[in-house]
Amino acid sequence: MLNSKVVITMKMHLDCIPCIQKQVLQTARLATEDISVQKQILRETLQVIQKSDWNTRTILLAYETQAIISRITGNNDPYSEVKVKYNKMILDLYPDLQKEVKNAKDSLLTVSKLAIAGNIIDFGALKPFDIKKTLNRLLKTPLTVDHSHLLRKRLSNAKSLIFLADNTGEIVFDKLLLETILQEFSLERILFVIKKEPILNDAMRLDAEAVGISSIPQIELYEVGRDRRDPNFISLLEKFDVVISKGQANFEDLHDIEYIFFLLILKCEVIAKETGLPEGSTLLSTGSRASNQ
Amino acid sequence: MLNSKVVITMKMHLDCIPCIQKQVLQTARLATEDISVQKQILRETLQVIQKSDWNTRTILLAYETQAIISRITGNNDPYSEVKVKYNKMILDLYPDLQKEVKNAKDSLLTVSKLAIAGNIIDFGALKPFDIKKTLNRLLKTPLTVDHSHLLRKRLSNAKSLIFLADNTGEIVFDKLLLETILQEFSLERILFVIKKEPILNDAMRLDAEAVGISSIPQIELYEVGRDRRDPNFISLLEKFDVVISKGQANFEDLHDIEYIFFLLILKCEVIAKETGLPEGSTLLSTGSRASNQ
Structure with missing residues (x-):
């Protein structure tokens, strides 16, 4: 909480x-x-x-x-090589990740944990990271904040979902999350939000296409500009039954919006202090105003 | 090396x-x-x-x-309270540290290790530190660079020593090092160099007096200004038979001077990279030009 x-x-x-x-x-x-x-x-x-x-x-x-x-x-996208590398690296893990979810008792919670672990791939956080170690840690331990029961409830009555992606590589985990959600719940439409312009290793159209997210029939891509507090974007969010947001930057900008489900690892001292949670915390959390539910 | x-x-x-x-x-x-x-x-x-x-x-x-x-x-010495605290904290450990040296097979190496462990008390390095953990680690493991045989050789023929101190608290370990050296070797004069003006938690006259260094008969205090590359200071060093320097900042400034013995923990990525040694390395090392001795 x-x-x-x-x-x-x-x-x-x-x-x-x-x-x-x-x-x-x-x-x-x-x-x-x-x-x-x-x-x-x-x-x-x-x-x-x-x-x-x-x-x-x-x-x-x-x-x-x-x-x-x-x-x-003149280099518009210095992370371009890094991004290709991480998309490929996580795609190679995909069959194993699928098995993990298939064998899980609670597939929604397990796939959410994988998606949160994927948030470790963050060059903006300036910390060295080890994906396999993070995956193992998350699968073995409970999340620091776990509102998965609320997410399940929300998804049960939902037809539409908007998903705010974060980093390249990480979106492979998100793909598995969305595929699992589509299997378990009767969603008709998912909007997958990526960045319009390159910023650090954030996912763009090219990445969503490379990892095959755009070829899932129910999923459309949507490119967003630099300001996620833009009123037009906020009113877009309100049109969807469920909002899922990945990563720390989205959490930093939107955490006060109660209906959003945030999936992230806390990788920054400042935000850790603000939330009262230790660095390294793992969150599947509704926005702060919904924290007393 | x-x-x-x-x-x-x-x-x-x-x-x-x-x-x-x-x-x-x-x-x-x-x-x-x-x-x-x-x-x-x-x-x-x-x-x-x-x-x-x-x-x-x-x-x-x-x-x-x-x-x-x-x-x-208008606050000329923001670390003043921190400094008093750390001097006291290490003085409380002093009797135990003395026993450690007394019981050691190689008292010069052991007391040097303690003095190097003391270098962990460094607010300028911006890293959290645990003194007892560092002491245990250093006593149990060999130093990353160990030129203690050269230091022993140099001390055997020496009458005078100049000692460049680093941080408050740390100087309590230095006191034990100097007392051990005075017991084992026939030194007549030690110049203990502290800072003239406050900078971070660097030791000053007040600290050397508080921990009792200035009351050791063979030891005089000497206050140095901000620039240790000052030619006057370098020629002062040359007047002594042995030069011992504590800490990373002194190492950064003077490491090319072959006759200096540097005692420190490497706490900075940049200097680690420059030396080719990993962060956390422990050094009792002559200056780089003497590294092939």
Whole structure:
């Protein structure tokens, strides 16, 4: 259950300032090996951050600073190779993952755990990760927050689902989650939301096509821009019977919306502190206002 | 043995830029609870870093940015309470540490290991630390780099020693090291070098007095300014038969000087990469040019 002290919209914290620069540096190193160009990117990043008002949301400043890299290097998608690699890597695990779900007592909970474990594939979180270790850990232990009974209830009466994807590679786990949901519940339509423009290793149309999500008949793709608090996007969410959101950035931006089911691993000190949950926590959780259900 | 690829003077790396800001933020939070003042400090830090030439040594930029905090808050020594606490905490362990050395087969190596373990008390390294765990680990395992035979040889013919201290709390271990050296070797004079001005939790005169180092008859205190590459300081080092240096910042600045014995735990990715040794490595090592001895 989420801590009641969670603020309604998470504003940027001072700790995010150096962290954003580390993200820029990581991406810059993928975009160019030229240290003088990396230096130029970082210096410009400092300038942009220094001039920004710091009352924004972290994700918006992350977008703005990541854009410096493509502007300076001409490389619009520095994670492109990383993304192809992780899609392939998880696709190779797919038959084993399917068996795991087939043999599970509670297939919805098991497939949700796999989808949450998949959230470890996150280059934006700047932490080294081990997918197999995370999978094993999650399968053996209960989730830190488990609202799967509420998700099951919601899915039982639902015809439509909107799914906010997070990272490349991770979406292979999401595919299995959605296939399992389609087998167990009578959903007619799923909207799979990916990013319109590259940002870190976030999944895009190309990735959804590569892992075969777009070829599932009930699933349509939908590309979203940089701001998930855009009123048009929020009203889109409201048109669906069930909303599932993957990952930390979506949680950061939308956690106050009670009807959303968030699936993620907490990978950031700041958000861990805000929620009162330890880093590494695993969540299948409704938005904070629904936490007392 | 140190990797031969170690550069002669470690320049600042791009990774140091966000890291310096994290140090500032940590210190700012000790100096003031007012978030708007912390914000002002961080914003000014970004400005100072953005304008600096980045071809400097990290330590100099760390000094410059830490100074912003006292300028804005009027608090000249935000770590003062932390320092008192750690001096006391390690003094409480002193009788046990003495027994450990007394019972050791090789008292110089054992007391050196304790002194290296003490280097874990480092607020500048921004990593959580556990002193007892580090002590146990070091006593049970060999050092990553062990030039203790060279140190023994050097001490056998020596009359004078200059000792570059690092952190508060840690200096209690250094006291035991120096007492052991005085018992085993016929040294007449030891100069114990502490900082003239507060910087992070680095030891100062007050700390050396609090832990009783200054009351050892053969030991004099010497206060050094911010730049250990100052030619006057380097020529002071050369006047002594043995030079022992504690900690990572001293290593970063002076590691190319072959006659210095460095005692430290590697706590920083950048320096780990430079030396080719893993993070957490424990070193009792001569400077890089003497590594083939």
